[in-house]
Amino acid sequence: MKNVVWHHATVTRQRRNTQNKHKSVALWFTGLSGSGKSTLAHAVEEKLHQLGCRTMTLDGDNIRHGLCKDLNFSDESRKENIRRIGEVAKLFIESGVITLTAFISPFRGERNKVRKLLIEGDLIEIYVKCPISVCEARDVKGMYKKAKANEIKNFTGISSPYEVPENPDLIVNTNQETLDESVDKVLGVLINRGIINNEN
Numbered sequence: 001m002k003n004v005v006w007h008h009a010t011v012t013r014q015r016r017n018t019q020n021k022h023k024s025v026a027l028w029f030t031g032l033s034g035s036g037k038s039t040l041a042h043a044v045e046e047k048l049h050q051l052g053c054r055t056m057t058l059d060g061d062n063i064r065h066g067l068c069k070d071l072n073f074s075d076e077s078r079k080e081n082i083r084r085i086g087e088v089a090k091l092f093i094e095s096g097v098i099t100l101t102a103f104i105s106p107f108r109g110e111r112n113k114v115r116k117l118l119i120e121g122d123l124i125e126i127y128v129k130c131p132i133s134v135c136e137a138r139d140v141k142g143m144y145k146k147a148k149a150n151e152i153k154n155f156t157g158i159s160s161p162y163e164v165p166e167n168p169d170l171i172v173n174t175n176q177e178t179l180d181e182s183v184d185k186v187l188g189v190l191i192n193r194g195i196i197n198n199e200n
Contacts, residue, residue, distance in 0.1 A: 028105070089101055106160065127170070
């Protein structure tokens with residue numbers, strides 16, 4: 001792009017990570033509506049906060065109130081939604097923050113684009129696995145019922161596809177595990193990869 005030059009700041013990601021006493025990374029929670037993505041992401045963030053980590057959760061509904069409020073739920077808009085979230089996550093990672101994203105992000109290709117946007121190892125893809133029947137039973141807003149009645153178009157799992165991750169970094173089965181068990185699995189990955197340590 002003409003007349004646009006990248007500025008290299010003196011306060012680097014490495015210096016921020018050193019100050020924070022943990023590394024920065026993106027935890028990308030993906031799964032069907034009602035699978036438990038937001039619940040798990042916020043529970044993990046709460047635990048990380050208690051451990052003294054700097055965190056930020058980007059939640060699907062909240063982002064669509066601001067940054068992505070101009071987008072609808074067509075395939076193209078969904079792809080743009082994920083592209084924007086990837087760019088925002090990249091900024092938060094550079095700022096030294098552990099970033100948690102809770103989005104259906106139904107398309108494998110778009111999730112892979114986000115992974116390529118980031119430095120290798122900066123994205124931990126977490127597949128929040130849950131049978132659609134359980135997701136429907138949890139659906140207090142009645143979204144699945146409306147989608148089946150054709151009142152909601154392009155609804156993932158009903159009238160729009162969800163492409164299951166082929167090689168996620170972690171799978172949590174929210175219909176089989178307690179919330180605490182799922183949180184512990186996520187924290188285990190962070191410890192094993194040296195993002196956080198037992199002293200945090």
